[in-house]
Amino acid sequence: xxxxxxxxxxxxxxxxxxxxxxxxxxxxxxxxxxxxxxxxxxxxxxxxxxxxxxxxxxxxxxxxxxxxxxxxxxxxxxxxxxxxxxxxxxxxxxxxxxxxxxxxxxxxxxxxxxxxxxxxxxxxxxxxxxxxxxxxxxxxxxxxxxxxxxxxxxxxxxxxxxxxxxxxxxxxx
Amino acid sequence: xxxxxxxxxxxxxxxxxxxxxxxxxxxxxxxxxxxxxxxxxxxxxxxxxxxxxxxxxxxxxxxxxxxxxxxxxxxxxxxxxxxxxxxxxxxxxxxxxxxxxxxxxxxxxxxxxxxxxxxxxxxxxxxxxxxxxxxxxxxxxxxxxxxxxxxxxxxxxxxxxxxxxxxxxxxxx
DNA sequence: CACGTTGTTCAAAAAAGCTTGAACAAAATG
DNA sequence: CATTTTGTTCAAGCTTTTTTGAACAACGTG
Numbered sequence: 001x002x003x004x005x006x007x008x009x010x011x012x013x014x015x016x017x018x019x020x021x022x023x024x025x026x027x028x029x030x031x032x033x034x035x036x037x038x039x040x041x042x043x044x045x046x047x048x049x050x051x052x053x054x055x056x057x058x059x060x061x062x063x064x065x066x067x068x069x070x071x072x073x074x075x076x077x078x079x080x081x082x083x084x085x086x087x088x089x090x091x092x093x094x095x096x097x098x099x100x101x102x103x104x105x106x107x108x109x110x111x112x113x114x115x116x117x118x119x120x121x122x123x124x125x126x127x128x129x130x131x132x133x134x135x136x137x138x139x140x141x142x143x144x145x146x147x148x149x150x151x152x153x154x155x156x157x158x159x160x161x162x163x164x165x166x167x168x169x170x171x172x173x
Numbered sequence: 174x175x176x177x178x179x180x181x182x183x184x185x186x187x188x189x190x191x192x193x194x195x196x197x198x199x200x201x202x203x204x205x206x207x208x209x210x211x212x213x214x215x216x217x218x219x220x221x222x223x224x225x226x227x228x229x230x231x232x233x234x235x236x237x238x239x240x241x242x243x244x245x246x247x248x249x250x251x252x253x254x255x256x257x258x259x260x261x262x263x264x265x266x267x268x269x270x271x272x273x274x275x276x277x278x279x280x281x282x283x284x285x286x287x288x289x290x291x292x293x294x295x296x297x298x299x300x301x302x303x304x305x306x307x308x309x310x311x312x313x314x315x316x317x318x319x320x321x322x323x324x325x326x327x328x329x330x331x332x333x334x335x336x337x338x339x340x341x342x343x344x345x346x
Numbered sequence: 347c348a349c350g351t352t353g354t355t356c357a358a359a360a361a362a363g364c365t366t367g368a369a370c371a372a373a374a375t376g
Numbered sequence: 377c378a379t380t381t382t383g384t385t386c387a388a389g390c391t392t393t394t395t396t397g398a399a400c401a402a403c404g405t406g
Contacts (some may be wrong), residue, residue, distance in 0.1 A: 013332045031302055033330065038295055039214040042364060053328075056320045061383070071366045076384055088339050097374070100383065122211055129204055136196040138215055155204070155226075158280050159185040161346055167346065171221055173334055215394060234353070244396045249354055270404070271352065353402080360395070371384075376377105 014113055019069055025054045029068075031123055035039065039114070044074045045081055058091040058100035107173050115166050123154035123163060183316035192242055198227045202241075212287070217247045218254055221275055222261065231264040259286035281346050288339050296336060303329055 021029070029050035035044030047064060059067075065075045070157060082088040087110055091100045105111055117160050130152065137148045194202070202223035209219030220241050225232060232240075252274060253262040260283055264273045277283055303325065307339045308322045 017255075019269060021314055022313060024306050024313065024315070024325075027302060027306040028324065029307055030326070031306075034295060034299070038213075038292065040211075044365075052309060054321070054324060058318055072383080073367065073385080074365055080384085105327065107334065119211070122207060125339060126204060126207070133197050133200040136200055140195060140197065142195055142197070144229055147376090148227070151201065152197075154278065155201070161280065165342075165345055169338075170343065172338055217395075245353080246355080246397065247395055251394085253354085347406105348406085351402105351404085353400105355400080356396105356398100358396085360393105362391105362393075364389105364391075366387105366389080369385090370388100371382105373382085375379105375380075 020067060020082065021051075025051070031058050042078075044068070044070050045078045048078045049082060052088055052098075052101055052103035053105065058093070058102045059095070060098035060100050062098070064101075082092055085117040086110075111173055112170050119166065123159070123166075126159060127173070130159065181306070192232050193240060194224075198292075200226070217241070217243050219249045221248065221251045223257060225261055225274055225276035226278065228275075231266065231275045233269070233271035233273050235271070236276075258290040259283075281343055284346055285343050288342070292339065296332070299332060304334065 017170030029047055031042050031173075032053065033046035036049070037043065047070070048064055051064060051067060061072075061075050061079060064070075064079075065072060068075075079088065082101075083090070087104050089104060090103045091102055093100055099169060104113070134149075134152055137145055137152065192314070202220055205223030205226065207214050210216065216337075220243070224237060224240060229273035234245075234248050234252060237252075238245060241248075243251075252261065255274075258261070260277050261274045262277060264275055267274050277286070307322075307325055310318055310325065315321060318337055
């Protein structure tokens with residue numbers, strides 16, 4: 001095998017912070033950042049998840065800050081969100097006061113956590129909104145009430161299809 | 174049936190533009206705006222789709238502008254995007270030079286259009302990125318190369334599951 | 347072919363969302 | 377209990393995205 005002093009991503013460094021990511025790590029993190037933005041999740045969260053995905057060991061917050069060059073606020077907030085959807089899990093190491101984190105790497109759980117945290121609440125409140133709309137139609141009784149009720153019915157069918165669909169996603173993945 | 178002068182949403186009006194949405198329409202549009210933002214689509218696009226969803230007749234751009242109180246630029250740009258994913262269809266009415274639009278109201282087609290326009294391109298380019306990562310691992314041959322390759326393999330499996338999954342979505346909905 | 351209508355484009359303004367950093371809380375240490 | 381370490385919160389700043397509006401292209405029409 002050919003010699004190789006691991007090529008690293010840009011970012012020359014001066015005093016404290018140091019990126020120190022290998023190319024393959026930077027590449028993977030990039031994949032996660034893109035995937036995150038596709039589903040409307042902030043960059044820093046994709047970065048953190050990606051870094052943990054690459055890491056063989058659980059990482060504490062300050063290492064995450066150093067490697068990704070993000071602020072304490074971002075790191076703390078990002079980990080909070082990731083914990084919330086169950087995408088990272090805290091690991092307690094003896095002899096180290098700091099919380100360490102690993103990523104959840106079962107696709108099914110990742111998706112499940114995201115759905116129940118980010119999607120289901122909207123689905124639930126959506127149901128109430130449809131009831132309000134129905135009330136408005138019946139109250140105002142516009143001349144095209146028949147059409148309006150038809151649309152409402154269609155929307156309700158989309159709603160219930162989606163509710164059936166999401167659990168099915170779990171099984172599939 | 175009880176008397177009722179249709180209650181309308183806020184927005185007193187002065188000279189030209191007029192919102193003139195009924196409560197039930199405003200409610201439905203709101204549902205679409207929320208759904209749109211859930212999947213990272215701008216508000217104005219959700220509004221336009223919602224308005225067309227409520228309307229019994231195809232609508233021309235200037236009516237859309239007037240009812241939603243949005244600018245010509247937004248309306249034009251929003252319709253362009255919606256046409257792009259096949260969420261609205263142009264309808265040509267004789268005796269009227271203006272293009273009119275109706276919404277696509279088959280859920281399957283809506284979702285299909287969105288996926289092939291917004292998701293598939295990312296999936297495709299993602300595949301190339303994984304190859305680049307693999308090359309980086311083999312080139313640098315870091316001491317944890319075994320672990321790195323394991324992660325890459327996992328990510329590849331997620332990738333192919335997703336590729337299988339998306340067409341399945343179509344059938345289900 | 348001059349004119350009015352319809353629709354697109356794009357630079358600048360506005361809005362929305364993310365990140366930062368400093369102040370604060372909590373908890374372990376000596 | 378004073379001090380240090382670890383982590384959270386949140387207002388202010390910054391970036392990115394969206395919206396606006398005016399200039400311009402396209403196209404019928406008379």
